[in-house]
C-alpha cells in the first residue's frame with residue numbers, strides 16, 4: 001500500500017466529517033464550489049485535502065457519535081464518478097466496519113483489564129499471605145539470637161516449633177499457587193467416583209466426629225469415568241474441608257452421588273454459616289477468603305480442575321442455614 005498523506009486529528013477535514021457525518025465526494029465538493037460559493041474557506045480546504053491524499057471519496061467511520069476512523073477511495077479505474085448507490089453502499093459497510101473495529105477494541109481492553117486485575121489480585125494476595133509467617137520468623141530469629149547468648153532454652157524450643165510451621169505455611173502457599181498458575185497435566189484413568197469420595201472421607205472421619213459433624217452418605221450407582229483421580233481427590237478435599245470449616249459448632253455434612261443424563265452429579269451440603277449473596281460471585285477468585293487463616297486458593301484450584309475435566313461446579317447457599325456445592329462430571 002502507498003501512503004498518500006497523513007491526516008492528523010486537528011485537520012479541518014476531520015472537523016468537516018464530524019459535522020456532516022456522511023461520505024464526502026470530491027466531485028461534489030468541486031461542483032458545490034463552482035456553482036455556489038467559491039470563497040467558502042472550509043470547502044476549499046476540504047477539496048485541497050482530498051486532492052492531497054488522492055481521495056475521490058472519503059467515508060467517515062462512526063461508532064455512536066465518535067469518529068474512530070476514515071477510509072478513502074481513489075478515483076475509479078475507468079474514471080467514472082461514484083454513483084449514489086456506490087455511496088450508499090459505502091455508508092452501510094462503513095457502519096459495519098465501525099462496529100467491528102469498536103468491538104475488537106473493546107474486547108482487547110476487557111482482556112487486558114481482566115489480566116491486570118487478576119495479576120493485581122494475585123500479587124496482593126501473595127504479599128499478604130507471606131507477610132504474616134515471615135514476620136513471625138523474623139521476630140523469632142531475633143529472639144533466638146539473644147537466647148543463644150543467654151542460654152534461654154524456652155525461646156530456643158519455641159523457635160524450633162514455630163519456624164518450621166511458618167516455613168511450611170509459605171511452602172504450602174507457593175505449592176498451591178503453582179498448582180493454580182500451572183496445573184499439572186491431567187493423568188486420566190477409568191475410576192469410580194464413589195471410591196474416590198470414600199477415600200477422601202476416611203481422612204476426615206475423625207475430625208468430623210470431634211467437631212460434632214454428622215456425616216450422611218448417599219452414593220448412587222454411578223458408572224466409571226475417565227478422570228484424573230489425584231486431582232479429583234483434591235477437589236473433594238477442598239470442598240469437604242470448607243464444609244467442615246463452615247460448621248464450627250457441629251452440624252450435618254451430606255454427600256451424594258448419582259447418575260443424571262449420563263453425567264455424574266455429586267452434591268456436598270453442609271448446615272454451616274453459609275455465604276452472603278454479594279460474596280457468591282467472588283468465592284472462586286484466587287485469594288478470596290473470609291477466614292482469618294485462609295489462603296483463598298481452595299475454590300480457585302477446584303474450579304480450575306473441574307473446568308479442565310469439562311465439568312461444571314455450582315453453588316447454592318443460604319446464610320445461616322448452609323451451603324451446597326453441586327459438581328457434574
Ligand SMILES: Nc1ncnc2c1ncn2[C@@H]1O[C@H](COP(=O)(O)OP(=O)(O)O)[C@@H](O)[C@H]1O
Nearest residue numbers: 242243246274283289290294295296297298299
Ligand atoms: N461450605 C462453605 N460454607 C461457607 N462459606 C464457604 C464454603 N465454601 C467456601 N466458602 C467461602 O469461600 C471462601 C473461599 O474458599 P476457599 O477458596 O476454599 O478459600 P479458604 O478456605 O482458604 O478461605 C471462603 O473463605 C468462604 O468465605
Ligand SMILES: [Mg+2]
Nearest residue numbers: 238242298299
Ligand atoms: Mg478452603
